[in-house]
Amino acid sequence: MIGFNYSLGLESYGRTLPPDWPGGFWWHWLVFTVIILAFVMTVLLGFVWFERRALGRMQARLGPNRVGPFGLLQPVADALKVLIKEDIVPSQADKIVHWLAPVVTLVPVLMIFAVVPFQDGALLVDLNIGLLYVVAVSAVPILGIFMAGWASNNKYTLIAAMRDVASVISYEIPVVLSLAGVVLIAGSLSLNQIVLTQNTPLILLQPLGFLIFFIGGLAEINRTPFDLLEADSELTAGFHTEYSGMKFALFYLAEYAEALALSALIATFFLSGWRGPFLPPWLWFLLKIVAMFFVIIWMRATLPRIRIDQLMALAWKFLFPLALLNIVVTAIEVLVWPEALPWGLIPVNIVVAGILVLFLSKKFTLGWGRIEV
Amino acid sequence: MVIKTEPIILNIGPAHPSTHGVFRMRTTLDGEVIVEMEPIFGYLHRSIEKLAEERTYTGFIPLTDRLDYLAAMSNNLAYCLTVEKLAGIPVPERAEYIRVIIAELQRIASHLIAVGAFLQDCGAFMTPFLYMIREREKILDLFEMVSGQRLTYNYMRFGGLSQDIPDEFLPALRKFVDQMPSYIDEYDQLLAENEILLARTKGIGILSRETALNTSASGPVLRASGVEWDIRHADPYSIYPRFEFKIPTGMVGDCYDRYWIRIQEMRQSVRIIKQAMKQLPPGPVRSTVPWLIHPPVGEAYAHVEAPKGELGFYLVSDNSIAPYRCHIRGPSLINLTALRDMVVGWKIADAIVIFGSIDICMGEVDR
Numbered sequence: 001m002i003g004f005n006y007s008l009g010l011e012s013y014g015r016t017l018p019p020d021w022p023g024g025f026w027w028h029w030l031v032f033t034v035i036i037l038a039f040v041m042t043v044l045l046g047f048v049w050f051e052r053r054a055l056g057r058m059q060a061r062l063g064p065n066r067v068g069p070f071g072l073l074q075p076v077a078d079a080l081k082v083l084i085k086e087d088i089v090p091s092q093a094d095k096i097v098h099w100l101a102p103v104v105t106l107v108p109v110l111m112i113f114a115v116v117p118f119q120d121g122a123l124l125v126d127l128n129i130g131l132l133y134v135v136a137v138s139a140v141p142i143l144g145i146f147m148a149g150w151a152s153n154n155k156y157t158l159i160a161a162m163r164d165v166a167s168v169i170s171y172e173i174p175v176v177l178s179l180a181g182v183v184l185i186a187g188s189l190s191l192n193q194i195v196l197t198q199n200t201p202l203i204l205l206q207p208l209g210f211l212i213f214f215i216g217g218l219a220e221i222n223r224t225p226f227d228l229l230e231a232d233s234e235l236t237a238g239f240h241t242e243y244s245g246m247k248f249a250l251f252y253l254a255e256y257a258e259a260l261a262l263s264a265l266i267a268t269f270f271l272s273g274w275r276g277p278f279l280p281p282w283l284w285f286l287l288k289i290v291a292m293f294f295v296i297i298w299m300r301a302t303l304p305r306i307r308i309d310q311l312m313a314l315a316w317k318f319l320f321p322l323a324l325l326n327i328v329v330t331a332i333e334v335l336v337w338p339e340a341l342p343w344g345l346i347p348v349n350i351v352v353a354g355i356l357v358l359f360l361s362k363k364f365t366l367g368w369g370r371i372e373v
Numbered sequence: 374m375v376i377k378t379e380p381i382i383l384n385i386g387p388a389h390p391s392t393h394g395v396f397r398m399r400t401t402l403d404g405e406v407i408v409e410m411e412p413i414f415g416y417l418h419r420s421i422e423k424l425a426e427e428r429t430y431t432g433f434i435p436l437t438d439r440l441d442y443l444a445a446m447s448n449n450l451a452y453c454l455t456v457e458k459l460a461g462i463p464v465p466e467r468a469e470y471i472r473v474i475i476a477e478l479q480r481i482a483s484h485l486i487a488v489g490a491f492l493q494d495c496g497a498f499m500t501p502f503l504y505m506i507r508e509r510e511k512i513l514d515l516f517e518m519v520s521g522q523r524l525t526y527n528y529m530r531f532g533g534l535s536q537d538i539p540d541e542f543l544p545a546l547r548k549f550v551d552q553m554p555s556y557i558d559e560y561d562q563l564l565a566e567n568e569i570l571l572a573r574t575k576g577i578g579i580l581s582r583e584t585a586l587n588t589s590a591s592g593p594v595l596r597a598s599g600v601e602w603d604i605r606h607a608d609p610y611s612i613y614p615r616f617e618f619k620i621p622t623g624m625v626g627d628c629y630d631r632y633w634i635r636i637q638e639m640r641q642s643v644r645i646i647k648q649a650m651k652q653l654p655p656g657p658v659r660s661t662v663p664w665l666i667h668p669p670v671g672e673a674y675a676h677v678e679a680p681k682g683e684l685g686f687y688l689v690s691d692n693s694i695a696p697y698r699c700h701i702r703g704p705s706l707i708n709l710t711a712l713r714d715m716v717v718g719w720k721i722a723d724a725i726v727i728f729g730s731i732d733i734c735m736g737e738v739d740r
Contacts, residue, residue, distance in 0.1 A: 308720065
């Protein structure tokens with residue numbers, strides 16, 4: 001019964017690993033890096049297929065069904081296609097930045113999974129500041145997108161890049177604040193510990209926090225209805241207008257990887273991660289991810305896109321005050337009725353969330369009107 | 374510190390996903406806000422008006438299909454009405470009824486595309502468009518039954534129609550007319566109270582009543598601004614006075630009104646088709662007209678309420694087999710003249726939505 005207490009220079013949370021684990025930290029690191037990469041890439045291919053099929057069904061058409069059974073090999077065919085496509089770099093582009101941008105976009109998204117537990121203790125490194133790490137790393141992809149938009153030397157991509165920076169900077173704040181409620185209840189920043197404390201899924205205790213995190217997360221990963229940066233009807237293809245071949249594929253992958261990361265984080269923070277009866281933990285985790293991703297697809301198939309000023313107004317005038325109120329309410333609850341936490345406060349919190357959302361949505365106007373020029 | 378900024382010029386189009394063809398908006402942007410907009414068109418010019426002078430009167434009918442290719446039947450109808458007026462050709466009763474049914478079906482089909490493409494411009498990813506396409510397919514099937522074609526029908530002739538409707542047409546039409554109101558209800562349910570759609574269209578791109586009249590806009594664009602002007606009612610042609618229908622008008626003249634009017638007009642069209650089906654008389658569908666007609670020297674203008682607005686043909690005859698001059702009043706082109714007034718001061722995203730709400734067809738703008 002020997003477990004490893006390892007630290008990475010940071011004061012790690014120090015959970016013991018399962019007893020039958022062979023080897024030291026580097027062995028652990030190697031195995032989990034491979035697992036994470038394999039998991040993310042496989043799930044991404046599955047997601048691409050799943051999204052296209054689900055969208056097809058929702059749009060009264062079939063979706064891809066030619067390559068392989070049920071079109072299952074369609075993502076593979078797509079990948080092969082983009083691999084053999086010509087890589088075009090605009091002559092006036094900033095070549096190095098243009099080359100670097102897709103990498104800067106994709107890699108941080110993969111790095112998020114380093115701290116996401118697949119089951120108890122099964123994660124690359126159980127950072128005791130895991131949540132902070134997630135927040136920090138998930139903000140890096142905007143840099144890549146901005147680099148892409150700037151380096152392409154195209155007006156459409158430039159506008160998309162500006163929209164991206166504006167929206168992500170705005171939405172970071174409510175997202176982080178909404179996670180503060182989770183931390184208050186769980187009493188830890190470690191993702192593994194957050195899951196362990198969730199005897200009831202936190203979505204019940206933190207309905208408002210979940211709502212803010214989900215909306216803000218959608219805005220951060222640029223999915224409908226916040227897909228302003230690749231608004232195909234306005235900016236042709238947004239920031240990746242000038243990208244082709246494998247670089248475009250990396251952006252495409254990054255987009256789905258972000259959706260996967262958002263689903264995984266929501267599953268971890270609000271849907272009690274790997275925990276659940278009967279099924280093995282990893283399957284529960286995957287099921288929750290797929291369920292969240294399905295909601296994202298559903299929204300993509302349903303909703304129109306909102307405008308940039310409305311996007312900003314939603315963040316600053318609606319989500320930001322709500323997130324602050326959420327912290328206050330949660331803090332009072334944790335301080336005053338700690339013993340009532342699991343069950344007593346669920347109905348209270350749902351009612352409070354409903355009242356706050358209704359009240360605030362009556363009080364605010366979405367965006368500005370015409371500007372006199 | 375004051376940051377020095379300067380406007381950028383952005384060419385939206387001519388090859389852009391939401392310019393509905395090859396239209397180009399040269400916009401001057403201050404950040405996201407449009408400070409100046411210049412519409413540039415002519416990329417699709419095919420000199421259709423000149424071609425009319427080189428062809429016989431009958432030979433020009435297929436070319437009218439290529440004007441507003443989303444509403445080819447209405448173009449056929451307008452041209453045939455003009456020639457009938459010029460040459461004094463009578464039209465049998467049954468043909469008039471079938472023409473009305475076909476024209477109203479065409480209106481529904483065109484409005485479906487208009488609303489679908491408009492929502493696509495709002496950023497709804499394909500779903501509304503494909504739902505609308507689903508219903509439009511049924512109309513195209515009906516048109517295929519009567520004319521053999523699905524896009525360019527070439528169905529109407531001077532003094533009637535090229536052929537009578539087949540036996541299976543009326544049952545299929547009845548089925549469609551019974552289904553269509555429920556489909557429209559479905560759109561209303563999905564769209565009419567969607568918060569994001571309201572935020573994107575309510576109060577956006579207001580076209581005032583005065584501007585609408587001054588730019589001689591017509592069709593849903595004019596009616597959305599509160600003017601009750603519908604050729605079917607204001608200057609009735611064919612047998613429209615025999616039918617009961619309402620003319621929906623908007624209050625504000627914003628994008629939402631233009632969208633709403635199209636939805637309401639679909640309901641009214643279904644109503645007209647139902648009445649026409651009840652009254653449809655038997656008889657011939659074409660009066661005897663020679664292959665080559667020599668209309669008397671003179672001129673004629675006839676207009677119809679096409680889905681996009683007032684579509685008029687002006688023909689001058691010199692008693693030869695071809696028109697001396699043909700001019701087409703395309704509603705798409707004239708409605709476009711109000712575009713600049715509507716988009717200046719709004720953001721890029723709004724400009725796309727406003728442009729989509731006008732519902733143009735480049736085939737008709739450039740001709």
